[in-house]
Amino acid sequence: MDLARAIIDRAEAVEPVIGAFTYRYFETALDAARDAEARYSGQGGESRALDGLFVAIKDAGHVAGQPTSAGSLLTNVDPQPVTSPINTRILEAGGIVHARSATPEFSCSSVTWSRRWGVTRNPWNIKMTPGGSSGGAAASLAAGTATLATGSDIAGSIRIPAACCGIVGYKPPRGRNPVDPPFNLDFYCHTGPMARTVADTLLFQNVLCGLHPADPTGLPRHRISAEPDAQGLRIAMSRNLGFYAVDAEVERAxxxxxxxxxxxxxxxxxxxxPWGWDVIDAAMAHLHTIFGTSIAPENSTDWELMSPYARDFAAAGLRITPREFLAALTRAGRMGVELNAAMAGYDLLICPTNALPSVPADLDVSNGTVEIGGTSVPALLGWVMTVPFNMLSTRPAISIPFGQAANGVPIGMQIVGRSYDDDTVFAAALAFESAAARPAWPDPSIQLTQA
Incomplete structure (x- = not known):
């Protein structure tokens, strides 16, 4: 109960600053914590893997009996009838859902704000974004208002905010964790764990993985049993994946x-x-076709209720042609061949997670550009280096913190494995983390008093 009260007290103190949560369930969470405490003391049945741990569940998947807003004014507040597969795993393992974490509208932005819930801010620097789309999840972990959090990742939505907030986020290989339909059929889309350490992320991933009857695309359970070990690993490094403009602080890190x-x-x-901006063009064609079309309202009056970036993303989806979608699939196929050739003889690839530590919290990615070292890049995906590994979806990719920018925002590194080689990725990440000193966790309530 001490942990439960500490987390809730912390949330009450810092939520007015960072806005990481949408719906809160603190009273029922305290009841669940009492039950977990009884199990630990041998008075309430056998304890489970996540007993007593407070899990912020992204407000995009579902929990039966709770509403799901997806950050949109277009969604209703009716309780959901069923629980998403990944969230079922959490509840069955004893995880306590005390809050739903904020997302941009329909999770279609690399920053987290919406007309429904307002702006979510980075606990390390409240002027900056925690990233998106799992921005509320990462912000809550950095601020100490959750012990674990869920994310979904269709273009980097786990890894982008993990890097911005100095926490760990894992995009597992395709099929490893269950996904809600119809996005379980989109090879770009993954669900995965977010936590404050690599070890916690590994624990959480081992709970989430495996076959689920609601997702026929899944793979049998693979439990990661990695120990910290980088000795003898052959690691390929790319500073820019061939084409990104990268901030000088990120390069040095x-x-x-x-x-x-x-x-x-x-x-x-x-x-x-041998990659260029055609990679991003292909990714956007794919994302617009499936993702953009999926959020496009059928009622013409609903378009005006959408956040501007969501409205533009949906409209772009309705303009995409089948030929453009085919070209996007073709480019992704070539990328796999190219990366296999470049990584021949290597166990892992390391590269920045984001080309820039962060961007302003209220950035509208539908309007304008971001500047990196004098180069203007697209505001949505031009400053993040994650989407190539959604296109190459069988490759596991973890983002871990490995530096801090002058403005206080952390810097993240991706460790990318060979297809379905989760174990080597985690062995390297555990070893790196064990050898790294990290700064004290931030206190956004202090920033508020200083603003």
Whole structure:
């Protein structure tokens, strides 16, 4: 109960600053914590893997009896009749759902704000975004208002906010964790764990994985049993994946990360990738076709209720042609061949998660650009380096913190594995984390008093 009260007290103090939560269930969470405490003391049955842990569930998937807003004014407040597969796993393992975490509208932005819930802010610097679309999840973990959180990742929505908020986020390989239909049929889309440490992320991932009757695309359960070990690993490093403009602070942090891996006994060598901005063009064609079309309202009057970035994303979906979608699939196929060739003889690839530590919290990604080192890039995906590994969806990718920018915002690194090789990714991430010193966790309530 001490942990439960500490988390709820912390949330009451900092939520007015960061806005990480949409719906809150603090009273029922306290009841669940009492039950968990009884199980731990041997008075209430056998304890479970997540007993007593407070899990912020993204306000995009469903929990029976709770509403799901998806950050939109177009959704109603009726309780959902069924629970999403990934959330079923959490509840069955004893996880306590004390809150739903904020998302941009329909999860279609790399920053987290919506007309329904307002702006979610980064606990390390409240002027900046926690990233998106699982921004509320990452902000809550960084601020200490959750012990675990769920994310979904169709273009980087777990890894982008993990990097911005100095926490850990894992995009598992396709099929590893169950996904709600129809996005279980979209190979870009994944569900996954977010936590404050790699070890906690591993624990959570082992709860979430495996076959589920609601998702016929899933894979049999694979429990990761990695120990911290980078000795002898051959690691390919790319500073820019061939085409991104990368901030100077991120570049310097990547050099430090490579040195740290070498100190741990790994061999780190830079590689060249033959990728260009056509990768992002292909990704946007794919995302607009499936994702954009899925959120497009049928009622013409509903369009005006949408946040501007969601409205533009949906409209773009209705303009995409079948030929453009086919070209996007073709480009993704070539990318896989190209990465296989570039990584021949290597166990892992490391690269920045985001090319820029963060962007302003209220940035409208539908309007304008972001500047990195004098280069203007698209505001939605131009500053994040995650989407290539949604296109190459069988490759696991974890984002771990490995530096901090001058404005206080953390910097994240992706560790990308060979297809379905979760274990090597986690072994390397555990080893890196064990050798790294990290700054004290932020206190956004202090920032509010100083603003």
């Amino acid at each position: 990547m050099e430090d990360a490579a040195r740290r891996f070498r100190d741990l006994g790994a061999i780190v060598e830079e590689i060249d990738l």
